[in-house]
Amino acid sequence: MRESRLELWGALSLCVVCLLVGIPVLLEQLTGGAPTTGPAWLWWACYLGYLGTLGLAFTRWPLARRHPAPMVSAFGLCAVGTVLLAPRAGWTAILLVVVAAIAAHLVSRRATLLLIAGNSAVVALVATINSGAPLDAALSALIYATLQACAVWAVWSQLRETAATERLAVANTELRAATALLAESSRSAERLRIARELHDLVGHQLTALVLELEVASHRDGQAVTAHVLRARRLTKDLLGDVRTAVGELRGRAVPLRAALAELVADLPRPRVHLAVDEDVEPDEAAAATLIRCTQEVVTNAIRHSEAENLWIRIARTGAGTITLRAHDDGRGAPLVRTGNGLTGLRERVEQLGGAVSFDGRSGFQVEATVPVP
Known part of the structure; x- marks a missing residue:
């Protein structure tokens, strides 16, 4: 109960x-x-x-x-x-x-x-x-x-x-947000390291092999030429695969939905209803901002709203932006006074070229828009 x-x-x-x-x-x-x-x-x-x-x-x-x-x-x-x-x-x-x-x-x-x-x-x-x-x-x-x-x-x-x-719920939310950001930062750093190793080592070696085979293809012998041409084609394909893998490692989307679900799990109050659209694929900077914004929204609801429910929706718009909309069924405030938390939220969003608005007339509502590549 x-x-x-x-x-x-x-x-x-x-x-x-x-x-x-x-x-x-x-x-x-x-x-x-x-x-x-x-x-x-x-x-x-x-x-x-x-x-x-x-x-x-x-x-x-x-x-x-x-x-x-x-x-x-x-x-x-x-x-x-x-x-x-x-x-x-x-x-x-x-x-x-x-x-x-x-x-x-x-x-x-x-x-x-x-x-x-x-x-x-x-x-x-x-x-x-x-x-x-x-x-x-x-x-x-x-x-x-x-x-x-x-x-x-x-x-x-x-x-x-x-x-x-x-206080425990707020601290737990902050800890989970920090853990999610740290995990994503570690994954991003590891992907970048692997991408560089692949490009610097394997890529260079394969390029040298292509050049060697190119020289061999101009030498005498029809049978040798056929094998060399086939080897060169295979090597070029392998080099393309390496470049594709490097590109995927560099541009892989951040698992935002899983990070936010972990962030709002098991809160005693308010009950958080989280929805993240399937086509939301932010880069690392946008994901970090959205995680921090969600953390601040949840923390604000715990401390001040006396709400029973908090709804958070993250969707991608046709204008190449990601929008975070959050509202609760708490007491709200006729005049919203932005403290350190809400000010920091606004600064994070505006640093990426986005915009944020607050409304406390019916519960408390936050709408943040973040541009993405």
Whole structure:
């Protein structure tokens, strides 16, 4: 089961718990009781406002991340109102634990600890209203403070693990890109060395042999002449084969598809959908640029986009260029600020005479065009 599926089930379970908390109040009202200390409509307004804020936080999480203070404030006030207006309703104080857990995701640690202290004071006040015993109030505050602390600690641990996983994924992507470039550089150097050896040694020797046979063909003897002519023809064919092999070694296409598939394999998030057209055959410089561009796109998606999916398509156009198009389903950005990574991506592409553009209005999109021979 993927991590996103687990997060979905966790969010649904939390919503179910918050819904169950309000059932005792509803049942007591239906049986003619008065579970609230104030107007019932006010309690329901706070409770429904709490549920609405919780649903907004889960469905519009990027919005909550951009505006954490209003979200946590509204969430906390609705929860406090729900608890204080129904002090004898049973488990409504559980709502405060959920508030602390959400706050641990959105606000600073200091603000979260202050929120835990305030929530514990609210629990102590409710216990005082119910029993009037200071010991009961202190024990209730301690229990719920511990519950909040455990929830917050679990959230912080999960955030640390997520950050470590992202750093590991970024480092793994960079390592795979470096490995792919190093392997291709080694293969290119080896092909060039073999090509030079073939040309300098075998090629020169065969050329000398052709000259010797050319001289022999002008000497006396019909039988000797026929064999010499046949040998000369075979030697010329062999020399042509050597030159063809040298040309193939020098101009062999880089295995770009395999390198990129290895680069994006086994990423925890986002899920990368890679497509490389069959007719894409870049030279070494273009392949290195495309590998580095893909690495930066993947790294940027891991670190900043909060995306579930990333689509990368590399195709050859009719104008003699290779185009890399990438987009994700993350939060995007109204104004794209190019940091060191995106600036380096632009410089690599422009160094080859290409162009690159960025768009963050719907997810994050990158389009890079690289000319090829």
